[in-house]
Amino acid sequence: MAEKTTIKLENIKKVYHVGETMVHAARGIDLTVVEGEMVAIMGSSGSGKSTLLNIIGCLDRPTEGAYFLDGKDVSELDKTQLAAIRNKKIGFVFQGFNLLGRVTAKANIQLPLIYAGTDNKEMDDRVQEALNWVGLSSYLSHYPNQMSGGQQQRVAIARALVNNPSLILADEPTGALDSKTSIEIMSVIQRLNLEKGITVVIVTHEKDISLYCSRIIQLKDGRVISDAPVSNPRSAAKDLEAFPEEDMEVAG
Numbered sequence: 001m002a003e004k005t006t007i008k009l010e011n012i013k014k015v016y017h018v019g020e021t022m023v024h025a026a027r028g029i030d031l032t033v034v035e036g037e038m039v040a041i042m043g044s045s046g047s048g049k050s051t052l053l054n055i056i057g058c059l060d061r062p063t064e065g066a067y068f069l070d071g072k073d074v075s076e077l078d079k080t081q082l083a084a085i086r087n088k089k090i091g092f093v094f095q096g097f098n099l100l101g102r103v104t105a106k107a108n109i110q111l112p113l114i115y116a117g118t119d120n121k122e123m124d125d126r127v128q129e130a131l132n133w134v135g136l137s138s139y140l141s142h143y144p145n146q147m148s149g150g151q152q153q154r155v156a157i158a159r160a161l162v163n164n165p166s167l168i169l170a171d172e173p174t175g176a177l178d179s180k181t182s183i184e185i186m187s188v189i190q191r192l193n194l195e196k197g198i199t200v201v202i203v204t205h206e207k208d209i210s211l212y213c214s215r216i217i218q219l220k221d222g223r224v225i226s227d228a229p230v231s232n233p234r235s236a237a238k239d240l241e242a243f244p245e246e247d248m249e250v251a252g
């Protein structure tokens with residue numbers, strides 16, 4: 001079967017104007033990601049990782065260059081069209097979880113479905129299914145401040161997957177978590193990739209985290225300086241077995 005190209009970037013440039021100065025955050029990036037890959041984007045602070053991820057996620061538009069998402073040219077779309085594409089195809093996970101603090105897990109997870117106009121019954125089913133999937137089946141009515149960081153990130157992942165996206169983008173998803181919780185979150189993200197076949201692009205500072213991916217891209221000063229497959233990606237589920245049983249977070 002031919003590989004399906006999910007992301008194709010051609011000579012992407014991004015310039016930010018700050019007062020009189022121009023900041024070149026992306027200086028001509030070419031990148032192709034095929035369906036089912038799990039890609040890590042690494043690089044020092046300011047190298048352009050978030051800029052690139054935001055362009056891939058249709059949250060921001062390049063100054064120059066072409067972007068094809070699932071074969072469709074999205075570089076020329078306006079804000080409303082980009083929002084529609086995001087809602088349909090892309091799930092986002094962030095370092096700070098980005099949950100609404102004043103509403104329950106359920107209300108957070110159903111937001112993308114509300115935007116998509118899903119009816120109530122289907123919405124309830126899909127929210128429950130997403131929560132089950134991240135191992136938090138009984139957490140529908142919990143508020144973010146009643147959950148641990150790892151649990152909040154699982155709710156954020158449930159929100160990201162509730163619309164059945166073909167692509168999940170994560171910007172430092174373990175940046176705010178301790179090492180064991182980070183591996184737990186990586187095991188959820190690996191399952192998204194392996195069991196659901198969702199293409200994943202994840203920005204991380206941490207070498208350990210990048211080794212759970214199938215490919216590592218290094219950015220420097222807005223350019224790709226290396227792009228290499230990981231010969232034997234680590235299994236986060238396996239690595240978790242090394243932690244004592246009583247330390248495991250009780251899910252559900």
Ligand SMILES: Nc1ncnc2c1ncn2[C@@H]1O[C@H](COP(=O)(O)OP(=O)(O)OP(=O)(O)O)[C@@H](O)[C@H]1O
Nearest residue numbers: 016017018023025044045046047048049050051052
């Ligand atoms: N909205 C913006 N306005 C102006 N400059 C910006 C903006 N966003 C990013 N930049 C600049 O673009 C460059 C790349 O920033 P970016 O946030 O993509 O880096 P990063 O690799 O994600 O860094 P970090 O690891 O610190 O998150 C930096 O020089 C940054 O200051």
Ligand SMILES: [Mg+2]
Nearest residue numbers: 049050051171
């Ligand atoms: Mg960043």
